[in-house]
Amino acid sequence: xxxxxxxxGGDKGPHSxxxxxxxxxxxxxxxxxxxxxxxxTLEDEISRLPRPLAAAAxxxxxxxxxxxxxxxxxxxxxLRHGQASSMARMLECVxxxxxxxxxxxxxxxxxxALSRRALGTVAGVPRPAISTAIPTRNEGRCYLLDLGxxxxxxxxxxxxxxxxxxxxxxxxxxxxxxxxxxxxxxxxSTKGAASVLKADAELRRISGLNYQGFIEGDGIFAGExxxxxxxxxxxxxxxxxxxxxxxxxxxxxxxxxxxxxGSRLVGLLARPALKRLKxxxxxxxxxxxxxxxxxxxxxxxxGSCDAAGFHYxxxxxxxxxxxxxxxxxxAELVNRRPLPPSSEEGGSSHGRAVVR
Amino acid sequence: xxxxxxxxGGDKGPHSxxxxxxxxxxxxxxxxxxxxxxxxTLEDEISRLPRPLAAAAxxxxxxxxxxxxxxxxxxxxxLRHGQASSMARMLECVxxxxxxxxxxxxxxxxxxALSRRALGTVAGVPRPAISTAIPTRNEGRCYLLDLGxxxxxxxxxxxxxxxxxxxxxxxxxxxxxxxxxxxxxxxxSTKGAASVLKADAELRRISGLNYQGFIEGDGIFAGExxxxxxxxxxxxxxxxxxxxxxxxxxxxxxxxxxxxxGSRLVGLLARPALKRLKxxxxxxxxxxxxxxxxxxxxxxxxGSCDAAGFHYxxxxxxxxxxxxxxxxxxAELVNRRPLPPSSEEGGSSHGRAVVR
Numbered sequence: 001x002x003x004x005x006x007x008x009g010g011d012k013g014p015h016s017x018x019x020x021x022x023x024x025x026x027x028x029x030x031x032x033x034x035x036x037x038x039x040x041t042l043e044d045e046i047s048r049l050p051r052p053l054a055a056a057a058x059x060x061x062x063x064x065x066x067x068x069x070x071x072x073x074x075x076x077x078x079l080r081h082g083q084a085s086s087m088a089r090m091l092e093c094v095x096x097x098x099x100x101x102x103x104x105x106x107x108x109x110x111x112x113a114l115s116r117r118a119l120g121t122v123a124g125v126p127r128p129a130i131s132t133a134i135p136t137r138n139e140g141r142c143y144l145l146d147l148g149x150x151x152x153x154x155x156x157x158x159x160x161x162x163x164x165x166x167x168x169x170x171x172x173x174x175x176x177x178x179x180x181x182x183x184x185x186x187x188x189s190t191k192g193a194a195s196v197l198k199a200d201a202e203l204r205r206i207s208g209l210n211y212q213g214f215i216e217g218d219g220i221f222a223g224e225x226x227x228x229x230x231x232x233x234x235x236x237x238x239x240x241x242x243x244x245x246x247x248x249x250x251x252x253x254x255x256x257x258x259x260x261x262g263s264r265l266v267g268l269l270a271r272p273a274l275k276r277l278k279x280x281x282x283x284x285x286x287x288x289x290x291x292x293x294x295x296x297x298x299x300x301x302x303g304s305c306d307a308a309g310f311h312y313x314x315x316x317x318x319x320x321x322x323x324x325x326x327x328x329x330x331a332e333l334v335n336r337r338p339l340p341p342s343s344e345e346g347g348s349s350h351g352r353a354v355v356r
Numbered sequence: 357x358x359x360x361x362x363x364x365g366g367d368k369g370p371h372s373x374x375x376x377x378x379x380x381x382x383x384x385x386x387x388x389x390x391x392x393x394x395x396x397t398l399e400d401e402i403s404r405l406p407r408p409l410a411a412a413a414x415x416x417x418x419x420x421x422x423x424x425x426x427x428x429x430x431x432x433x434x435l436r437h438g439q440a441s442s443m444a445r446m447l448e449c450v451x452x453x454x455x456x457x458x459x460x461x462x463x464x465x466x467x468x469a470l471s472r473r474a475l476g477t478v479a480g481v482p483r484p485a486i487s488t489a490i491p492t493r494n495e496g497r498c499y500l501l502d503l504g505x506x507x508x509x510x511x512x513x514x515x516x517x518x519x520x521x522x523x524x525x526x527x528x529x530x531x532x533x534x535x536x537x538x539x540x541x542x543x544x545s546t547k548g549a550a551s552v553l554k555a556d557a558e559l560r561r562i563s564g565l566n567y568q569g570f571i572e573g574d575g576i577f578a579g580e581x582x583x584x585x586x587x588x589x590x591x592x593x594x595x596x597x598x599x600x601x602x603x604x605x606x607x608x609x610x611x612x613x614x615x616x617x618g619s620r621l622v623g624l625l626a627r628p629a630l631k632r633l634k635x636x637x638x639x640x641x642x643x644x645x646x647x648x649x650x651x652x653x654x655x656x657x658x659g660s661c662d663a664a665g666f667h668y669x670x671x672x673x674x675x676x677x678x679x680x681x682x683x684x685x686x687a688e689l690v691n692r693r694p695l696p697p698s699s700e701e702g703g704s705s706h707g708r709a710v711v712r
Contacts, residue, residue, distance in 0.1 A: 072544060074544070074546060109542075109547065135604075136604070137604050137607070148541045151541060151548060151549045152549050152550060183593055184589075185504045185507060185588065185589055185592040185593070186465070188428060188430070190430060191465065192507060192589070193507045193508050193589050194508060216592070216593075216596045217592065217593040217594065217595065217596025217597035217598075217599070217600060218596040218597060218599050218600030218603070219596075219600065220597050220600060221597070221600040221601050221603075221604045222600060230593070232541065233541055233548070233549050233590060234589060234590050234593050236541040236572070236573065237539055237541070237572075237573040237586070237590050237593070237594050238573065238593050238594055238597045239573065240572045240573030240574040240575075241573035241574060241576050241577070241594045241597065241598055242573075242597055242598070242601050243573075243574050244573060244574030244575065244576060244577040244578060245577050245598050245601055245602065246601065246605065247574075247577075248491075248492070248493050248577045249602065249605050251493070253609060256632060276612060
């Protein structure tokens with residue numbers, strides 16, 4: 001298994017990616033990881049790793065890429081001027097087959113744009129989507145997509161997202177008949193945005209899809225569905241709001257106990273429970289978003305994740321390679337889509353469909 | 357101060373409204389509250405109140421309304437067939453001036469439609485919005501709007517929402533220069549839905565508005581702005597997702613302590629802190645959403661709130677009456693809007709602009 005890693009995408013530099021990659025190699029010595037970035041920077045970072053990780057890190061395959069795509073660079077700029085970046089070189093390596101999967105914590109818009117150009121899409125998908133799993137009640141998880149690759153989408157694209165979510169949940173997570181729902185402002189079939197109402201009508205007609213109809217925002221966490229589909233604007237807002245709220249609540253839990261539990265005894269007793277709680281509420285527990293619809297596998301790690309979070313994203317990458325997700329999408333999407341994607345939409349200002 | 361209350365809107369019957377109204381009258385004996393619903397049902401509910409509330413409840417002015425608008429009734433149906441409902445009769449009472457404000461926990465779509473017909477709008481607002489305050493870090497609060505009254509809105513409507521949020525935060529909450537932001541998928545000015553980009557450009561040109569530009573979903577809870585503006589679809593999804601997440605996290609906090617803190621001593625020590633925490637995380641702490649842009653004051657209480665939540669919504673109602681919010685909106689909106697609302701949009705399928 002060969003993984004190409006853009007080491008330069010993290011908000012706080014290459015530490016999380018380098019340490020996360022080394023830790024993944026400690027856990028699975030059969031992994032081969034290519035690390036992209038300015039070689040001197042990567043070597044410096046490796047030299048600062050603690051001993052057990054440093055030993056594994058010596059097996060990292062360092063690939064020089066002098067340029068870094070910043071978090072605020074526009075996708076169009078990255079396409080035009082980003083050839084020498086760690087992100088673009090990582091993707092070239094995936095496109096050539098030198099690595100089976102690419103992982104980056106970098107600029108999401110640039111990653112999607114460069115991935116589309118380097119890899120193309122499967123089954124004529126005009127708009128790949130971004131999806132991540134979020135924790136639900138009863139220790140479950142739910143995929144949410146799209147998370148920001150596409151805004152102002154049509155009903156046809158929501159149908160693609162639903163089908164891609166279904167295929168991913170079946171093949172990568174082994175759920176026999178994933179429960180799919182469309183996010184809406186009400187559960188009645190008459191309320192909501194025009195694109196959502198259209199997609200609902202079409203999804204009801206697709207045989208073999210375990211489509212549950214509409215769900216409201218609170219349903220995402222209720223554990224009653226496996227895939228929630230929405231426009232990228234909505235999904236991005238919901239995901240980021242949830243991350244912000246979870247951070248705020250964890251802080252309040254800590255503040256509550258610090259303010260009221262002065263005694264050392266109680267503090268000692270509370271510590272393990274609080275620690276466990278914090279990890280349960282950790283928004284990056286399921287770190288590693290999938291770029292769905294590409295003719296190749298690319299995983300987006302959270303920009304602010306730590307080494308453990310990056311390690312988790314690498315595991316997700318391995319899982320998608322093992323299940324060969326792009327081939328499943330290619331094989332199943334074409335037959336199940338009610339309509340071929342309109343070529344007009346594929347050529348819109350949001351980017352061309354590059355079918356490899 | 358006279359308040360008209362639709363007692364029949366709650367998810368669990370009239371208890372929260374009746375007990376909440378009685379508790380508000382205990383706190384402020386100068387309040388006069390008219391309670392709308394089937395009189396027999398209201399009398400039954402009052403007879404079950406504990407003694408201190410029952411004394412206050414004897415001063416409730418019961419107004420018979422045989423019909424109840426259910427949570428799943430369509431707005432169009434409520435407009436056509438809801439004349440004898442507790443919601444419609446409550447609103448008539450506000451329209452006639454018999455009460456200064458109306459409060460309901462009922463069906464939001466029906467409440468908005470009936471309110472528009474009964475009260476009209478101010479300053480030619482074609483689309484009133486729904487707004488509620490949500491808790492932020494550092495014990496602050498932030499208004500979010502719109503929360504579901506309008507989907508698929510244009511940039512002009514987002515501008516109205518921003519101006520109405522500004523006027524409310526200044527006059528009702530006394531914030532001198534409320535920080536206003538537009539919700540978007542990135543903070544750069546080139547990313548996002550077309551309506552959002554258009555509204556951003558116009559808002560920058562409005563003098564005297566403390567417009568901060570774009571904010572992402574996690575910014576809602578960061579305490580850095582006072583008003584966050586978005587389309588009703590997005591606002592509804594974000595608010596409901598946040599409520600669902602908060603409920604899930606509170607359950608996990610409880611489960612964590614139940615699982616790990618067997619000893620009675622620790623349980624006793626933990627109880628006050630856990631109780632305080634639960635109330636801090638309570639999603640209905642700021643219960644009482646404002647229907648903004650109406651030529652009258654209507655407060656929407658959460659359908660699942662308890663008596664304390666309903667009481668909180670009544671306090672919000674009193675505050676909006678004291679600050680005479682509709683007059684402020686009427687006086688300030690017209691002068692500050694960059695463009696008059698297009699008559700075409702006001703007459704769209706989402707409802708007509710009923711300017712009184």
